[in-house]
Every structure is written in C-alpha cells, then in structure tokens.
Amino acid sequence: MNLQANIPTTALPRVVxxxxxxxxxELAKKLDNQQFQIVLLDKNNYHQFQPLFYQVAxxxxxxxxxxxxxxxxxxxxKNTHIRVTEVQEVDTQNKEVITPVGTIAYDNLVVAVGAxxxxxxxxxxxxxxxxxxxxxxxxxxxxxxxxxxxxxLVATDTExxxxxxxxxxxxxxxxxxxxxGAIVEMKKFVLPKDLPELDFAQMEVTLLEAGPKLLNxxxxxxxxxxxxxxxxxxxxxxxxxxxxxxxxxQVILADGTTLPTKTLIWAAGVTxxxxxxxxxxxxxxxxxxxxxxxxxxxxxxxxxxxxxxxxMEEEKFxxxxxxxxxxxxxxxxxxxxxxxxxxxxxxxxxFVYTDLGSMATVGKNKAVVDLxxxxxxxxxxxxxxxxxxxxxxxxxxxxxxxxxxxxVSYFSYDQSLRLIMxxxxxxx
Amino acid sequence: MNLQANIPTTALPRVVxxxxxxxxxELAKKLDNQQFQIVLLDKNNYHQFQPLFYQVAxxxxxxxxxxxxxxxxxxxxKNTHIRVTEVQEVDTQNKEVITPVGTIAYDNLVVAVGAxxxxxxxxxxxxxxxxxxxxxxxxxxxxxxxxxxxxxLVATDTExxxxxxxxxxxxxxxxxxxxxGAIVEMKKFVLPKDLPELDFAQMEVTLLEAGPKLLNxxxxxxxxxxxxxxxxxxxxxxxxxxxxxxxxxQVILADGTTLPTKTLIWAAGVTxxxxxxxxxxxxxxxxxxxxxxxxxxxxxxxxxxxxxxxxMEEEKFxxxxxxxxxxxxxxxxxxxxxxxxxxxxxxxxxFVYTDLGSMATVGKNKAVVDLxxxxxxxxxxxxxxxxxxxxxxxxxxxxxxxxxxxxVSYFSYDQSLRLIMxxxxxxx
Numbered sequence: 064m065n066l067q068a069n070i071p072t073t074a075l076p077r078v079v080x081x082x083x084x085x086x087x088x089e090l091a092k093k094l095d096n097q098q099f100q101i102v103l104l105d106k107n108n109y110h111q112f113q114p115l116f117y118q119v120a121x122x123x124x125x126x127x128x129x130x131x132x133x134x135x136x137x138x139x140x141k142n143t144h145i146r147v148t149e150v151q152e153v154d155t156q157n158k159e160v161i162t163p164v165g166t167i168a169y170d171n172l173v174v175a176v177g178a179x180x181x182x183x184x185x186x187x188x189x190x191x192x193x194x195x196x197x198x199x200x201x202x203x204x205x206x207x208x209x210x211x212x213x214x215x216l217v218a219t220d221t222e223x224x225x226x227x228x229x230x231x232x233x234x235x236x237x238x239x240x241x242x243x244g245a246i247v248e249m250k251k252f253v254l255p256k257d258l259p260e261l262d263f264a265q266m267e268v269t270l271l272e273a274g275p276k277l278l279n280x281x282x283x284x285x286x287x288x289x290x291x292x293x294x295x296x297x298x299x300x301x302x303x304x305x306x307x308x309x310x311x312x313q314v315i316l317a318d319g320t321t322l323p324t325k326t327l328i329w330a331a332g333v334t335x336x337x338x339x340x341x342x343x344x345x346x347x348x349x350x351x352x353x354x355x356x357x358x359x360x361x362x363x364x365x366x367x368x369x370x371x372x373x374x375m376e377e378e379k380f381x382x383x384x385x386x387x388x389x390x391x392x393x394x395x396x397x398x399x400x401x402x403x404x405x406x407x408x409x410x411x412x413x414f415v416y417t418d419l420g421s422m423a424t425v426g427k428n429k430a431v432v433d434l435x436x437x438x439x440x441x442x443x444x445x446x447x448x449x450x451x452x453x454x455x456x457x458x459x460x461x462x463x464x465x466x467x468x469x470x471v472s473y474f475s476y477d478q479s480l481r482l483i484m485x486x487x488x489x490x491x
Numbered sequence: 492m493n494l495q496a497n498i499p500t501t502a503l504p505r506v507v508x509x510x511x512x513x514x515x516x517e518l519a520k521k522l523d524n525q526q527f528q529i530v531l532l533d534k535n536n537y538h539q540f541q542p543l544f545y546q547v548a549x550x551x552x553x554x555x556x557x558x559x560x561x562x563x564x565x566x567x568x569k570n571t572h573i574r575v576t577e578v579q580e581v582d583t584q585n586k587e588v589i590t591p592v593g594t595i596a597y598d599n600l601v602v603a604v605g606a607x608x609x610x611x612x613x614x615x616x617x618x619x620x621x622x623x624x625x626x627x628x629x630x631x632x633x634x635x636x637x638x639x640x641x642x643x644l645v646a647t648d649t650e651x652x653x654x655x656x657x658x659x660x661x662x663x664x665x666x667x668x669x670x671x672g673a674i675v676e677m678k679k680f681v682l683p684k685d686l687p688e689l690d691f692a693q694m695e696v697t698l699l700e701a702g703p704k705l706l707n708x709x710x711x712x713x714x715x716x717x718x719x720x721x722x723x724x725x726x727x728x729x730x731x732x733x734x735x736x737x738x739x740x741q742v743i744l745a746d747g748t749t750l751p752t753k754t755l756i757w758a759a760g761v762t763x764x765x766x767x768x769x770x771x772x773x774x775x776x777x778x779x780x781x782x783x784x785x786x787x788x789x790x791x792x793x794x795x796x797x798x799x800x801x802x803m804e805e806e807k808f809x810x811x812x813x814x815x816x817x818x819x820x821x822x823x824x825x826x827x828x829x830x831x832x833x834x835x836x837x838x839x840x841x842f843v844y845t846d847l848g849s850m851a852t853v854g855k856n857k858a859v860v861d862l863x864x865x866x867x868x869x870x871x872x873x874x875x876x877x878x879x880x881x882x883x884x885x886x887x888x889x890x891x892x893x894x895x896x897x898x899v900s901y902f903s904y905d906q907s908l909r910l911i912m913x914x915x916x917x918x919x
Contacts, residue, residue, distance in 0.1 A: 068645065071688075108637065108911045127553050132909045134685040141687065146913070147641045164645035191918070198912065207918065209536065217497065217592035257562040259569065294866075332714045392640050458907045466894055471888050479886045481560045483536045483575070483624065489913075490619070491633065 070144050072157065075100040079160050081150050082336070083133050086370025087175035089395030091143060092136075102167055103159040104160070108147045111198050111216040114388065115465075117238060120207065121245040122253075122480045123472055124199045128465045131457040142220050147383060150176075153340035153362050165478035171365045171402060174341070175351060175395070178333035178371040180385055181349075191311040192329040195238065202484075203368055204328065208246075209327055209483045212258055226312050226323040228266040234308055234330035235272030236279065237423040240289050240465030241272040242328060243298045252476035253298065256354040271304040271314075271321060273331070278431070280385055281421055285431035288440040292425040306331075333386060335372045335431065347374050351383065354415035358398050369394035371474040378417060384416055388455075393398055393417065424448045427473065496593030498572050503528040506808045506830060507588050507597040507765070509578050511538050511561050513816040514798025515603035517823030519571060520564075521716045526834060529571040530595055532588070536561055536575045539626050540884055542816065543893075545666060545900035547629040549673040550637070550681075550908045551900055552638075554626045556893045559885040578604075583791050599793045600829060602769070602780060602821070606814055609777075616912035620738040620757040622819035624668065630912075632756065636674075639753055640686055652741050654751040656694040661734055663700030664707065665851040668717050670756060671698040671726045672853040680723065680904035697750060698726065699732040701759070704861070708813055711851055713859035720853040748913060751888040762898060763800045775802050775810040779811065784841035786826050797822035809822075812844055816883075821845065855901065 073365040076099055080087045083105035085423035091103050112129040118294055119126050137143040153163045153172060160167045180194035193204045196317050208230070215227035230245045247268045255263045270277075276286045277293075277300070293300050305317035314322040332430065335350035345361045353361040358373060360366045370391035375385045386392040394414060401411040422444065430445040432438070449469065456462050501788065508515045511533035519531050520652045538559035539838055546556050583601060588595045605814040609620035621632045636658070643655035660671045674698045682741050683691045698705075698721065704714045705721075705728070721728050732744035742750040763778035773789045775781050779802035781789040786801060788794045798819035800809045812818040822842060829839040848862040850872065858873040877897065900906055 066647065108641065108909070125553055126912060127554050128908060129907050130910050130912065132685070136909055137904065138684045143686070146645065147638075148645075151747070193918065202912075210575075213536065217574065217576075219494065219497070246796065256566045257560070260572070285574060321703065333749065363776055438782065460907060463895060467888060477563065479554050479559055479563055479888060480556050481536070481563065482555060484558065484630075485605060490621065 067145060068146065068162065068166045068167045070102055070146075071100075071205075074480070075101050075129065075142060075143065075404065076170040077102060077168065078173060079104065079167055080173045080175055081160070081389075082175035082177055083107070084175060084370060084391065086131075086177070086395045087173065087372075088136070090173060090175065090369065091390040093396050093399035095403060096140040096142045098403065099142070101140070102169070103133065103137070103145050104148055104150060104162065104167075105133060105142060106147070106149055107197075108145075110136070111195075112454070112455065114237075114452060115181055115200040116195050116198065117242045117245055117315070120195055120204040120242065121200065121249055122205050123367065123478055123483075124465060124468055125480060127204055128292065128461050128468070130198055131461065136457070142409045148339065155336060155365075155366055158365065164385070167386075169365075171367065172374060174338055174360070174366065174368040174397060175370045175391075176336040176338055176372050178335050180329060180347075181332040181334040182329065183307075183332065184296060185308070187309050187311075188306070188327075188329060191309050192233070192327040194329050195242070196333070206483050206485060207326060209267070209315070209481055212254060212261065213483070222323065225265065225451055226325045226443070228261070229313050229322065229324040230303045230325045230326045230328065231249055231269045231271065231322050231326045232266075233271045234331060234332065235270060235274065235277040235300075235302070236330060237421075238330040239272070239328075240277055240293065240423050240425060241302075242330065243268055244293060244296060244429070246427050247293075247296045247298045248476070252480075253478075256477065256484055261383070265300060268323075269299045269301065269323075271301050271306060273305045273315070277302070278423060281423070281431065282433045282438045282440045284440065285423070285433050289423060289425055289431050291442075292429045292431075296426050302307035312348070333371065334360050341366075357401055357411055358394055358414060360374075365384060367398050369398055375414065380416065387421070389419055422448050427476075467478070494593045496574065496590065496595045498530055498595060501528050501570065501884065503570060504598040504834065505530060505596065506599045506601060508601045508603055509581075510603035510605055510798070511535070511843075512603060512605045512819065514605070514800060514801075514819035514823045515601065516561075516564070516846040517820040518601060518603065518827050521824050521827035523831060524540060524568040524570045526831065527570070529568070530553040531565070531573050532562065532576055532578060532590065532595075533561060533573070534575070535545055535575055536573075538564070538773060538885065541624075542665075542880060542883070543628065544623050544629040545670045545673055547679055548623055548624060548670065550633055550638070550910075551673065551906055552896055552909060554630055555887050556896070556901075557884065558626055559889065564885070578766065579784065581766060581794075583768060583770075583794055586793065592864060596704055597793070601797065601826060602766055602788070602794065602796040602800060602899065603798045603819075604766055604800050606763050606777075608757060609762040611705075611759040611760065613734075613736070615737050615739075615758060616734070617753075619737050619756040622659070622757050623670070624761070634913060635754060636677075637909055640682060640689065641911070643689055644686060650751065651740075653693065654753045655816050656689070656691070657697070657750065657752040658754045658756065659697045659699065659742050659750050659752045659755045660697075660758060661699045662760065663698060663702065663705040663728075663730070664758060665699070665849075667698055667756075668721065668851050668853060671696055671721060671728075672724060672857070675721075675724045676727045676904070681906075682908075684905065685909065693869065695727060695750075697727040697752075699729050699734060699744070701731070701733045704732055705730070707850070708849055709859065710861045710866045711859050712866045712868065713751055713851070717853055717859050720857045720859075722836075722859075724854050732737070741814070743857040757892065761799065763916075778800070785829055785839055786810065786822055786842060793827050797826055805842070808844065813849075815849070818844055836871050850876050850879070
C-alpha cells in the first residue's frame with residue numbers, strides 16, 4: 064500500500080510529467096498553468112543543458128552554468144508542483160504514478176525520461192569506460208582527466224604513464240567530435256603549462272568511430288570538414304573502428320589493434336531509460352516507446368511519450384526522429400497544444416518536425432553548421448554555434464558567466480576551473 | 492622502503508611546504524623561485540578561500556569562485572613543483588617527507604597543514620553534525636539543506652517536517668554568525684519562493700554559543716551589533732548554551748532544553764591537523780605546534796610551522812595568535828624573508844603580527860568591522876567587507892563572477908545555484 068503523495072487536489076486536470084529534460088521542461092513551460100495542474104517529477108532538482116557537458120568535462124565551464132534549478136523556473140506557477148524523486152512504476156490501469164514519496168494520480172501522463180548511455184551489453188565497457196550523459200558524469204570525467212595527469216607525473220612505469228596520458232573517445236557523433244577537439248586543445252594549450260614536467264608530445268587523443276564517417280546525419284561537407292579539422296588539430300581519427308573489449312588500461316579493437324589508455328570515453332550510443340509499467344508491446348528498438356503522431360503511447364490511453372524516449376514514424380523520418388534537443392522541445396510544444404485542444408474539444412494536430420539544422424563545434428574558430436538551405440564551416444560556423452548555445456542556456460546570469468568563461472578561454476586558453484573536486488555525497 | 496619521488500634535483504636548496512592554504516601559499520609565492528626549489532604538497536589541487544565557504548553552503552556562490560587551481564598559480568615558476576598527495580610522515584632525522592608518491596628530501600620543511608573541525612570528543616556530534624572546513628563539506632551542507640526542504644515537502648509526520656526545516660548552528664564566531672545570517676535570509680527571501688507549499692513561518696534558525704558573547708575577540712561594539720542584527724533578522728541566538736548531545740534529529744543542551752533539527756552545523760572550534768613525525772613535546776593545546784618567533788618548531792632543525800597550526804607566544808599574544816588568514820599570510824611572508832636572509836647569512840627577523848582588523852558580515856547591508864582605530868557596523872561596514880573579500884579572492888575572473896553573483900543576490904535574493912548535485916567520486 065502506497066500513500067497518496069501530498070499534492071493539493073484541484074478542479075484542474077492533472078498532467079504528470081516524468082523528466083525535466085528538454086522535452087518535459089518545454090511541455091511544462093508551454094502548458095497553461097491556469098488550465099492544468101502540472102506535476103513535474105525529476106531525479107534531480109535541476110534541468111541539465113546536455114549540449115555543453117563536454118565543456119564541463121574539459122574544465123571549460125562550471126556545472127552550475129549549464130544546470131538550472133527547476134523550482135526557480137516555476138516559482139511563478141502556483142499550479143506547478145515539482146517533486147525530486149524517482150518513478151518506481153506507472154500504473155496505467157489506475158492512472159497512477161508510484162514513487163517513494165507516494166502515489167500520484169494523473170489525468171494525463173507524459174513520459175519524458177530521455178535516454179542514457181548504451182554500452183551494447185559489454186560489461187567491461189560499462190565497468191571501466193566513462194560515459195557522459197549527465198552533469199555528474201561530466202564532473203567525474205573532469206576529475207578523472209585531471210587526476211590522471213597528477214598520477215602520470217609520479218608514475219615510475221612508462222607504460223602506465225602512457226596509459227594515464229592517452230585519451231580514447233568512442234563515437235563520432237557530435238559529443239565525440241566536440242570532446243576530442245576540446246581534449247586535444249587541452250593537450251596543446253593548457254596541460255603543458257600546468258604540468259611542464261610531463262612531455263605532452265607523447266599524449267595521444269584518439270577518436271574511434273564504428274561507421275565510415277563522422278557526424279552521421281549531418282551533411283557530407285560537415286562530415287569531411289570536421290574530420291579535417293580534427294586531424295589538423297592532432298586527433299587520431301579511426302573510422303570503421305570497432306571496440307571489442309577494454310580492461311581499464313588497454314582498448315582492444317575488432318581488428319586486433321590495442322590502444323593503451325586509462326581514460327576511455329564512451330559516447331557511442333544511447334538507449335531509452337526504462338519505465339516500469341509501460342507494456343512491452345509499446346517498446347521498440349533502442350528501448351524507445353512507440354507513439355502515434357500525437358505522441359500517444361501505442362495501446363495506452365492518456366499516456367504520452369516525448370523526446371529521446373519517443374519513437375514516432377513520420378513521413379520524412381520513417382525510422383524515428385534523431386534523438387536531439389530540437390525534436391524533444393518541438394514534441395513538448397505540440398503535446399502542450401494538443402492537451403489544451405483536447406480540453407476545449409478542438410481538433411489535435413499531428414506532430415511535424417521542423418529541422419532547424421544541426422551543428423557541432425570542433426575547436427577554437429572551428430565548427431560545422433548545417434542549416435536547411437546552407438552548409439558552412441570554420442570561423443563563422445563557430446560564431447554561430449556559440450551564439451545559438453549562449454541563447455539556449457537558461458538564465459541571464461548563466462549566459463553572462465558562460466560568455467565570460469568563453470572569452471577568457473578564447474584569449475588565454477586557460478580557465479581556472481581545473482579543480483579535482485570530490486565532495487562527499489552523504490554525511491554517513 | 493619508499494622510492495624517491497621523481498622531483499628534479501637542482502643545486503638550489505629545497506623548501507618543502509606541506510599545505511596550500513593561506514600560509515603555505517603566501518610562503519610559496521614570496522619565496523624567490525631563483526634561489527630556492529619549492530615543493531608544495533597539498534591533498535587538493537586547489538587553494539580554498541575559507542572566508543566564503545558559508546556562501547557556498549547557502550547556494551550564494553559557486554565552489555569554483557572560491558577555489559583556485561594551484562598549478563595555474565605557479566605556471567611561471569619553473570622551480571616550483573606541486574604534488575597532489577597526502578603526507579604520511581615527516582622524518583626530521585633524515586630530513587625527508589614520506590608520501591604515497593615517494594620520499595621527498597628537504598633542506599627546509601614548512602608545516603602549514605592548518606586546522607580542522609574540533610568535535611571535542613563527542614562521537615555523536617562527529618557522526619551527525621555538519622562541519623564546514625573545506626569546499627567539499629560546504630557543498631555537502633548545501634546539498635543537505637536543499638534536500639531537507641525537498642524531504643520536508645513530502646514528510647507526513649509533522650515532527651519530522653519540523654526537524655527537517657529547522658537549522659541549528661553551533662559556534663558564535665565569524666563562521667557561525669555569517670552562516671546563521673545567510674540561512675535566515677534564505678528562510679525569508681528564497682525558500683518560500685521555491686517551495687510555496689511549505690510554511691516557512693515554522694522554520695527556526697538557532698545560533699548557539701557556549702560563551703557569554705558572539706564574535707569573541709572582536710570589539711564590544713561588534714559583539715553587541717552583530718547580536719542585534721541577527722535577532723532583528725529572526726535568528727534565535729542563545730548565549731551560554733552548551734551542546735550536550737545530538738542524535739541526528741534532536742539537539743540536547745546542557746540545561747536540558749531540546750531542539751528538533753536534522754541540520755546541526757558545527758562551527759564551534761578547531762584543532763590542528765596531525766602530522767606524524769612531529770615530536771609530542773612540540774605539540775600544545777589545540778594540537779598546535781610550538782614555534783619560536785622565527786616560526787621554527789621547538790626542538791627541531793630546519794623545520795617551520797606557520798598558519799593555524801603554529802603556536803607562537805608573542806608579547807601581545809601570550810596565548811598564541813588568533814587562527815585567521817591574516818596571521819597565516821604574515822607568517823608565510825616572514826618565513827620567506829628569513830629563509831632568504833639565511834641563504835645570505837643575513838640576520839633573521841622575529842615575527843610580529845600586525846593586526847589589520849577583523850570583520851564579519853551578518854546579512855544584506857549588515858556587517859561589523861573592527862579596524863585598529865575605528866569600529867563601525869551597518870551598511871558601510873558591509874561595503875567594506877565585500878570590497879576586502881572581493882580583492883582577496885584569487886583570479887580576476889573569479890572576482891568578476893563573484894561580483895556578478897553578489898549583485899544578482901543583492902537585487903533579487905535569488906541565485907540560480909540551488910543545485911543538489913552529487914557527483915560520483917570514483918568510477919568504481
């Protein structure tokens with residue numbers, strides 16, 4: 064028996080949203096707070112701006128600049144209730160969400176739980192490699208990278224020192240490209256100044272991609288240019304390279320090659336987060352939840368899925384949409400509109416994804432941008448990337464502080480954020 | 492058998508400094524890098540600006556604004572070697588420091604290990620209370636405070652909710668005064684906006700001081716004014732109140748009074764950090780190391796102690812100096828001068844503490860300042876406090892970011908730093 068969570072009961076229909084990522088947050092913001100009671104559930108008390116995790120991991124930005132407290136966002140919305148908790152199960156028969164803080168009844172349920180790292184069933188990778196799908200993991204990676212150079216400094220074994228200095232990144236998507244660019248810039252501009260006793264000429268940054276090209280899904284120009292940028296900067300890019308195993312010190316590729324490294328960063332794919340209670344029939348490839356064009360979960364009533372977790376077949380996207388922020392936000396907006404339409408017996412609109420373009424930054428003055436009608440790369444692309452990301456960060460103060468950090472980085476390549484900071488998690 | 496740490500051997504005399512706090516850092520900065528080889532050892536790779544821990548704990552500042560990477564500070568000093576490690580033992584016979592990264596020989600050793608929280612032998616306090624003597628502890632306190640209000644929101648038991656909302660601070664020194672002021676301002680301005688479902692009129696902030704007055708060591712004006720400020724702001728200040736025990740939910744005072752709280756903050760005293768190998772004869776009250784006026788450890792040759800760990804009897808300070816940043820920095824400076832004098836067979840100068848004054852902030856527009864010739868409080872004191880602390884923070888960018896945060900806090904009382912962020916400490 065689970066107690067009812069103490070959320071006020073009102074005459075308004077209650078929308079329970081699981082997840083405060085791009086999709087869930089957009090929905091909560093767009094839903095009219097006078098017409099609906101909103102209950103937003105998240106494990107964390109903050110929204111995370113995923114596109115800049117790689118800058119936290121490479122000590123270029125503070126975690127707080129890209130994390131925003133959910134409560135502050137909804138301070139003015141009296142009918143929005145936030146609960147920082149995990150969802151144990153959804154009971155779609157009784158229209159309830161079961162959590163450690165009690166059972167929460169819903170009129171409409173929106174699953175926006177996103178995706179997490181996919182280790183493709185390789186237990187050693189899961190055990191030893193570093194994923195980067197939340198701020199905590201980005202911080203752990205930052206601490207690890209910095210600690211490894213401290214350890215390299217005092218290592219007496221040359222093989223060990225090599226493994227401590229080398230970094231291998233798996234996955235040639237935006238995350239892998241951006242990370243390997245940022246790390247090779249650390250190698251060139253930052254680390255030798257901090258640790259003049261180490262010979263960074265010996266440090267290798269390797270990017271492995273299982274497919275034949277980087278930035279799958281972007282234009283051929285973006286793919287070619289990003290490869291050239293990375294190679295010019297000194298990243299060893301290996302295409303068609305498949306990781307077979309990793310023992311924490313050495314990566315073994317399918318072709319038998321071995322790469323010594325203590326830092327294997329895994330950005331090779333994602334899998335949807337599981338929600339107990341969603342029937343198996345509604346789950347498809349990549350653990351995504353099958354939805355119709357209204358984002359309604361197949362076979363369920365009043366249950367929606369949006370964002371990375373949702374699998375929708377659209378004319379132009381017969382195998383589902385890319386799992387990116389833009390899709391998530393547009394789905395959130397559309398479901399908000401349809402819920403309002405439903406309230407007033409107006410017709411609902413099927414989701415149509417408007418691709419506004421995609422981009423990735425590789426290094427200083429180097430980015431690739433695909434807009435619907437033009438593809439470009441280099442300095443202007445890099446300015447575009449910065450401008451768009453600065454605008455997307457939540458909060459005026461975060462924008463200013465991020466901008467200051469970027470300016471400092473641009474001129475000095477030398478942030479003062481290289482902190483190995485491990486706070487105790489609990490008192491006991 | 493311990494290996495020699497791989498630090499280059501030079502013709503320069505080697506000064507090994509244990510601790511990168513105010514004392515050790517000042518010494519390392521003031522010692523001539525052409526005349527000495529400096530080995531700076533610290534557990535962390537950053538210097539911590541202790542006076543502002545309380546703002547990190549109350550979500551007013553980022554940890555990175557008050558932490559500065561040691562390596563960045565000494566990038567230009569080729570003869571300064573930093574090792575992030577713990578000291579296991581000092582061997583004053585063989586003039587060596589023993590660490591996990593090897594044995595480090597010294598010509599001169601400077602112990603600047605500072606002080607940590609004194610729980611006065613009360614195991615329950617150590618187990619359940621929250622100290623705040625490093626950035627990690629300040630972050631743990633921030634997470635705990637914020638999490639407690641999340642828990643209070645879903646608590647079904649009214650007694651438990653009360654204990655989750657109340658905060659008790661022990662110790663009426665600058666830390667206790669500043670923390671209780673900052674927490675009562677959270678209660679008044681911040682928390683009710685974030686959590687309108689909770690009734691913060693029921694939250695109590697209590698400051699307990701065992702002695703008859705606050706800010707012991709400051710002027711009577713500062714003591715009276717700070718008490719009045721805190722009381723006006725709504726802090727329950729109890730003087731002559733001694734904590735007897737704490738079970739994690741209820742504080743028991745010596746007079747039998749009980750106070751329900753899940754958050755007991757312990758700022759009641761410090762004790763010197765232990766260094767194995769310093770003879771017991773050299774240790775005195777508060778676990779401090781007895782030094783002469785040249786900061787030489789009693790009974791040892793070429794071993795110095797500076798900062799909070801040093802106990803020196805000066806004419807005006809017959810019971811030792813106050814354990815504050817100013818004393819630490821001045822000792823660091825003086826030992827640097829004397830080491831240089833020793834190198835050139837010049838006379839050494841005994842340490843004389845120049846008291847530049849002391850200050851504490853209580854809340855917005857409210858601080859108390861004692862300067863040698865004038866004592867004042869209120870708005871001008873508060874401006875003085877901010878100005879001095881802003882100047883003391885290391886790094887131009889940190890100054891700017893702290894300033895921005897303070898301006899935002901001043902006008903909105905509403906930072907976006909209320910993040911419950913618990914990063915995993917290790918991969919496995």
